[in-house]
Amino acid sequence: MTAKLVLHLPDHERAALEAGKMASLYPRLKRMIERRGGRVEIAPRFPPTAPDGNLHVVDNARKPHPDVLISALAYLEGCWHLDPKGVLADSSIAERPFDPETVDPVEAEAYVATLRVRFSDQRNSRYHQKKSVEEIDPEGIVVFLQGPPPYRRGHAYMGLDEMLRTVLEGAGGRPVYIKPHPIRKDEGVQVIKGLKELGYRPIKTNANVHDLLRQAAVTVSANSAASLEGFLHGTPTLLFARADFDQVAGIVRTPEDFAPALEQALAGRRDYTKFLTWYFSQCLWLDDPEFEAQVMRRFAEIGFDADRLGLSDIS
Template sequence: MSDLVFHVPRSWFSLSGEGFRPFYVRLMKGLDARGVAYEVEVLDRDTLPQRVEADSAIHVVHHGRFAHPRARNADVAYIYPFWNFDAQGIRAFSSIGKTAFPQDDIDPEVARPFFRRLRKRIVGGRTSRYEQPTDAAAVNPAKAAVFLQSEGHRIVGETCYLDRWQMLRGVCADTDGPVLVKPHPRDTDPTTHEMLRALADEFPHMTLSSGNIHDLIAATDRVVTINSAVGVEAYLHRKPVVLCGQSDFHHIADVARSPQDLSQILSRPPRKRAYDKFIWWYFGDRCLSSTDPDLADRVLGRCGLA
């Protein structure tokens, strides 16, 4: 009988598909070296509950949010090579969101170098989850930068406290100074751009930009988003963040659960936070790295199989 069962997309089994992600390849090699039995199956979300109940193994669900004592959900956690490996879900649904951030217990001598390395790679390299313009462009200073997400490619409704238009209108109405807005690069819906043009006419201090995300973050006093990975990237810039939706990295952000909350947050000067400690805690402690030589041991520990 297998100790672990991996549920992954069907396309990964095809030579023409994406193939298995390095996280799984390295993990399985580590399990082989330790003599741990496992199986790999095509992910069927409809029958997953019955499949999990059919045995006593730990079931690893790719890109899942299947909460079960014997399930672990896995996928990239905003920044490669770090992965969520969690009993509740991934990203906005992971249990990290309900875990207290132990700021006072974290050694700054451990956190700072970790933060600097990640900042150098992401901010210094001007990279992001989605392709960005490579040329640096001058961006006028702004009081706030709003980063929209693509609602056509993922389910965001249940994670929103405010929808994107409530968020953007609130920021424009309550910000005394320039507001930068970057549409999501994957949002090609003409309705989105029509609405943005109408808001730009209504609020002359609002400017649309398709520039590199890091240029925009560097130019602004604070970043506002629903729960995009840009919030994490803003932490790497040491910039204050306002979140308008459910997130598992809310611990050092201001969270607006209503238009009134957003207005009150924007009326206060932004506050600096323990960015270096949080980045280490989230990625170095709460997540797993696919490059970690002890990856298999950490996975087995989280599965109660160590």
């Protein structure tokens, strides 16, 4: 019996798929398989613990499983992980060494130019952003708050409160701007209020993320997508958690690490062009003409080639 593709989706992704929306990875996979005569099942988010002979794609799974590819948005809209090991901080990219000498500089400049046109030049980000332009002190440190995942999944090197106190106490007179997460604004406001009650002087901001990134001296987060977006602006970042883009970031594991990491980050802006090219070339872009071929290669790499899935050739 041929294998089927089983998509394990959270409610919002399932609803979008059922509504016929095509902005996500999952309807693209469903359409791709069905066009080739294969079978697709939509299932609850978590897969069976033992292999059942089918190929499972699981949204944001925390741990790898046999016959499973784990999926999640890879920081930029339209770009996805589809990875047997994990996503984001747990993706296979995290284990691969980045060697800038292997990246063609001309190709990298062209590649990243398209990313800038699509994202930073248009001031577009994953979540809704202000259209109005705002200015900040170019000496400022911008902290991007996140939700629970980096802490719940054990990626963070320290808790949120300790991270914020470390930054505020080690800023050396630089203003510290804190941007609440766009879908957790109330929580962020309370965090900032609590810091002020303790005598700190953070500056709350809801400015467009690209206004902050283009002007900040450095960004700080656990492993926020905004920190990676900052590379489009040449802005360095300090990470207080594991990430699959931390090879070109400053890493802060303890409060004592912050001062030297900040000094090094401020020593001179870096060219992140080759790294962005290397990183995103390992992800799936929904609008890539080679999207379906890349997906089929990933399926085959874990043992699910076209024959096993019962797919016909439509080339």
